[in-house]
Each structure stands twice: as C-alpha cells, then as structure tokens.
Amino acid sequence: MPPMATPALPGARRRGLIFWIMAIILTLIFLGGLVVLVAWLTIKPKRLDYVILDASVQKYNLTNDNHLSATFQFTIQSHNPNHKISIYYESLELFVKFNDHTLSFDTIEPFHQPRKNVTKMEDSVVAKNVAISRSDARDLRAQTKLGRIDVDVYVRARVRFNVGIWKSSHRTAKIECSPVTVSLSNAKSRITYCNTSL
Structure with missing residues (x-):
C-alpha cells in the first residue's frame, strides 16, 4: 500500500504565503526605484x-x-x-x-x-x-x-x-x-x- 502524503502544516503554509508577499513587495520596491532612477537620469534635474x-x-x-x-x-x-x-x-x-x-x-x-x-x-x-x-x-x-x-x-x-x-x-x-x-x-x-x- 503506497504511503499517504502528509498534509502541509498550517504554520508552513503561512510562512510560504508571507515569503511570497515579501518577495512581491521587494520586487515592486526595486522596480519603483528603477523607474525613479531612469526618470532622474533622463530629466537630469538641476538646482534653481x-x-x-x-x-x-x-x-x-x-x-x-x-x-x-x-x-x-x-x-x-x-x-x-x-x-x-x-x-x-x-x-x-x-x-x-x-x-x-x-x-x-x-x-x-x-x-x-x-x-x-x-x-x-x-x-x-x-x-x-x-x-x-x-x-x-x-x-x-x-x-x-x-x-x-x-x-x-x-x-x-x-x-x-x-x-x-x-x-x-x-x-x-x-x-x-x-x-x-x-x-x-x-x-x-x-x-x-x-x-x-x-
């Protein structure tokens, strides 16, 4: 008889979800910073x-x-x-x-x-x-x-x-x-x- 799969523990699921949420947030922060950097390099603002x-x-x-x-x-x-x-x-x-x-x-x-x-x-x-x-x-x-x-x-x-x-x-x-x-x-x-x- 094949062994039965052990169900994932609720704590493990929660940690996995938190990991993906943090990964998405960090990716968005990185992309936002990249957009700002590209805009700044394009515009090259100078002091008035x-x-x-x-x-x-x-x-x-x-x-x-x-x-x-x-x-x-x-x-x-x-x-x-x-x-x-x-x-x-x-x-x-x-x-x-x-x-x-x-x-x-x-x-x-x-x-x-x-x-x-x-x-x-x-x-x-x-x-x-x-x-x-x-x-x-x-x-x-x-x-x-x-x-x-x-x-x-x-x-x-x-x-x-x-x-x-x-x-x-x-x-x-x-x-x-x-x-x-x-x-x-x-x-x-x-x-x-x-x-x-x-």
Missing part, C-alpha cells in the same frame, strides 16, 4: 538659481522712538537651467528682515517659468512705522552713518514642477538672500547670491 540684482531704499526714516518707515525695492532674478522641467510659481511671499526682525512683507504675482529661462521679478516692499528694538535701532543708526544698511531677504514660494504632461504635487521653495546691502544713496548695489531649499 536666484540672485538679487539690485536693491534700493526710498523714504527711509528712523525716528527717535525707534520706529522705521522705508520703501525697499528689489530686482530678483530666477534662473531655471533645466532642459525638461518648467516651474509654476503659484504663490510668492517676500520678507525683509533685520537681525531676524521682520521689517516688511509683500506678495509677488504668480507666474510660470519655462525651461532654460531667466525671469526678473521687481517688487517694492513698504515698511510703515514699524517698531523695532532699541538694539536693532542702534545697529541701524550705525549702518546709516556708513550710507548703507544690510538686510536679509526671504522668499517663500509655493511651486509645482512640470515635465511634459506630468505635474508634481505642491512644494515649498525657501529662498534666503543674506546679507543684501541696500545703499541709502544712488550708488549701485552689489549682486547677492541666494540659498535655496526645496
């Missing part, structure tokens, strides 16, 4: 570049009780060096700070930046009777005697990247330009290169 080309101030007034009024004007250049990626800037917020204290704030009109493109943004940011600390006022007065002040310019942008018909989800670009030397005369300002994080 930002510089402040010009900075000036008008109607500058620092009162004896440490209140500042001024109109800051900036020309910001955005360079998209990518061959296959365009960028949708859906919102932009610009902050002018001195010693981490916000002096003024403004929004910039949304725009679309094509591939291999340089776009200039011009903005006037008004500080109106802004109360500042005694130590900041002392630093500002010391710089004013030199005919210029150093401020920090921050831009926070809500962006989406576009490749062909594909658009990415929203991301926040943080652009930091520091220090930006603003002349109190008509002297031409220095170009300031900015740091960017996405």
Whole structure:
C-alpha cells in the first residue's frame, strides 16, 4: 500500500504565503526605484538659481522712538537651467528682515517659468512705522552713518514642477538672500547670491 502524503502544516503554509508577499513587495520596491532612477537620469534635474540684482531704499526714516518707515525695492532674478522641467510659481511671499526682525512683507504675482529661462521679478516692499528694538535701532543708526544698511531677504514660494504632461504635487521653495546691502544713496548695489531649499 503506497504511503499517504502528509498534509502541509498550517504554520508552513503561512510562512510560504508571507515569503511570497515579501518577495512581491521587494520586487515592486526595486522596480519603483528603477523607474525613479531612469526618470532622474533622463530629466537630469538641476538646482534653481536666484540672485538679487539690485536693491534700493526710498523714504527711509528712523525716528527717535525707534520706529522705521522705508520703501525697499528689489530686482530678483530666477534662473531655471533645466532642459525638461518648467516651474509654476503659484504663490510668492517676500520678507525683509533685520537681525531676524521682520521689517516688511509683500506678495509677488504668480507666474510660470519655462525651461532654460531667466525671469526678473521687481517688487517694492513698504515698511510703515514699524517698531523695532532699541538694539536693532542702534545697529541701524550705525549702518546709516556708513550710507548703507544690510538686510536679509526671504522668499517663500509655493511651486509645482512640470515635465511634459506630468505635474508634481505642491512644494515649498525657501529662498534666503543674506546679507543684501541696500545703499541709502544712488550708488549701485552689489549682486547677492541666494540659498535655496526645496
């Protein structure tokens, strides 16, 4: 009489099922990583570049009780060096700070930046009777005697990247330009290169 087949134990079945599930998951992860790598090598994304080309101030007034009024004007250049990626800037917020204290704030009109493109943004940011600390006022007065002040310019942008018909989800670009030397005369300002994080 031939021997009877021993039925598989439930534990062995469960281990076999777990093995195949893990193998499928690892295969999908590998394929997904491969797709991302091929896409990255095809697109070859490059970092976006930002510089402040010009900075000036008008109607500058620092009162004896440490209140500042001024109109800051900036020309910001955005360079998209990518061959296959365009960028949708859906919102932009610009902050002018001195010693981490916000002096003024403004929004910039949304725009679309094509591939291999340089776009200039011009903005006037008004500080109106802004109360500042005694130590900041002392630093500002010391710089004013030199005919210029150093401020920090921050831009926070809500962006989406576009490749062909594909658009990415929203991301926040943080652009930091520091220090930006603003002349109190008509002297031409220095170009300031900015740091960017996405």
